Amino acid sequence: MGIKSFLASRKNQKKTATDIPLKVSDYMSTKLITFKSDDKIESVIDSLIKNRISGGPVVNSSNELIGVISEGDCIKHLSESRYHNMPMSDNTVEKCMVKNVETIDGNMNIFDAANKFLESKRRRFPIVENGKLVGQISQKDILKAALSMKGHDWK
Numbered sequence: 001m002g003i004k005s006f007l008a009s010r011k012n013q014k015k016t017a018t019d020i021p022l023k024v025s026d027y028m029s030t031k032l033i034t035f036k037s038d039d040k041i042e043s044v045i046d047s048l049i050k051n052r053i054s055g056g057p058v059v060n061s062s063n064e065l066i067g068v069i070s071e072g073d074c075i076k077h078l079s080e081s082r083y084h085n086m087p088m089s090d091n092t093v094e095k096c097m098v099k100n101v102e103t104i105d106g107n108m109n110i111f112d113a114a115n116k117f118l119e120s121k122r123r124r125f126p127i128v129e130n131g132k133l134v135g136q137i138s139q140k141d142i143l144k145a146a147l148s149m150k151g152h153d154w155k
Helices: 041-051 071-083 110-120 139-149
Strands: 055-059 065-070 124-129 132-138
Touching: 041 055, 041 071, 055 071, 055 132, 065 071, 065 124, 110 124, 110 139, 132 139
Parallel strands: none
Antiparallel strands: 055 065, 124 132
16 A cells, blocks of 8 residues: 555645745846956055945956955055055055955855855855856845745745
């Protein structure tokens, strides 16, 4: 004798919004403050403070991602400039930015992205499509996505 299921047929059930996996592209920021490699560090620091951001992508003239500059990179530069008694105004983003940038796919599930944040201890990931910067996802964006689901049905 086989096991009988007492559940009704599931063929015609409607999908709800919580049944659809959430993608990074649904929550990424697309209006980004970007920097160029020849920008002066002082102007980057000013921009970070004025815009209340902790960092941003560095792009070339074709909007291709070439690095990321953060508050930490700027602080490191300030410290080294003071230690070596060198003027800060001579340095550009290219000398301070992180060039080996880890990106994620815009089609990645939001919870896989959350796990990637935990593993890498990064605050933001750029999203690149066809070699061009299209957006950025931050830890705050992940939290917004989780709140929108209200924790009822994790998929």
